[in-house]
Amino acid sequence: MPASGALDLLLIEDDPQLGPLTRDVLAESYRVTLVADGAAGLDAGRSGEFDVMVIDRRLPSRDGRSIVAALRAHRVTTPILMLTALGTVGDRVEGLDAGANDYLVKPFDFDELLARLRALTRVFSAEGAALPVGEWTFYPDDDCIVSPYIGRILLTPRESALLRLFAQHPTQTFSRRQILRTVFTADEQPGTVDSYVHYLRRKTDKDVILTVHGQGYRLGAL
Structure with a gap:
């Protein structure tokens, strides 16, 4: 019971x-x-x-x-x-x-x-560490991001780890290789990065992560 x-x-x-x-x-x-x-x-x-x-x-x-x-x-x-x-x-x-x-x-x-x-x-704590992502508020420890329009959106641990990397370094562009080394595992393919960027964009906004052609990805401005 x-x-x-x-x-x-x-x-x-x-x-x-x-x-x-x-x-x-x-x-x-x-x-x-x-x-x-x-x-x-x-x-x-x-x-x-x-x-x-x-x-x-x-x-x-x-x-x-x-x-x-x-x-x-x-x-x-x-x-x-x-x-x-x-x-x-x-x-x-x-x-x-x-x-x-x-x-x-x-x-x-x-x-x-x-x-x-x-x-x-899991109910996220408003007292937890928060990172700004444009007008949104990201709670990496709680695997969620709060939209000013539709409220809380849950993220998977990998999505959260990827967004944390960008949110902690908002002006830096990361190559796929750097992202694989930091967020994923060394034996995964660069396409894994593209897939998770796609997941985050679909759950939040297409501009949450920007593609820098020939270089990689960086945090966008929502």
């Missing part, structure tokens, strides 16, 4: 084995509602009764990406983690572009799922 004051979680998953198993694991920390149909899941998500959602990409009657997009169009700002068996960069970008805050590729470890949910639902 979840502890008193546990958050309400909507799980939209149609797999007859994974759905109930995931529900039972999450139920130790959350009050979980499991819905196995895409259209019914969208209706549940629109209710505004949930603190966080976990949505499978492939669902009957309506796929997960369109559910996320419809929820965002309905101005539902609840943090959403998307589960997907599609692990390519393009598939991840589509999910993030639709409005998901994070994604996890199947098969996954439940400890990682729980950790990502904790990160998504």
Whole structure:
């Protein structure tokens, strides 16, 4: 049984084995509602009764990406983690572009799922260290950025680490190689940097990071 004051979680998953198993694991920390149909899941998500959602990409009657997009169009700002068996960069970008805050590729470890949910639902402290990004306020320790227009936007740890690099050095241009060495791992490809710049732009604004042709990237002016 979840502890008193546990958050309400909507799980939209149609797999007859994974759905109930995931529900039972999450139920130790959350009050979980499991819905196995895409259209019914969208209706549940629109209710505004949930603190966080976990949505499978492939669902009957309506796929997960369109559910996320419809929820965002309905101005539902609840943090959403998307589960997907599609692990390519393009598939991840589509999910993030639709409005998901994070994604996890199947098969996954439940400890990682729980950790990502904790990160998504963590309440940031206004007293924490803040960095200005134009008119926005970035809280690197809480993996979120606050827009003057739409409020708090959650970032993944890697997105946050990348934005921290730019925000701490607002006038410096970084090459892809420098960014890989500082934020990512040495064995990753330069395209990883481009992907995460894309993720940040989609979650915030296209001008949050500027491309300096022939040199790399630098912080933009929102």
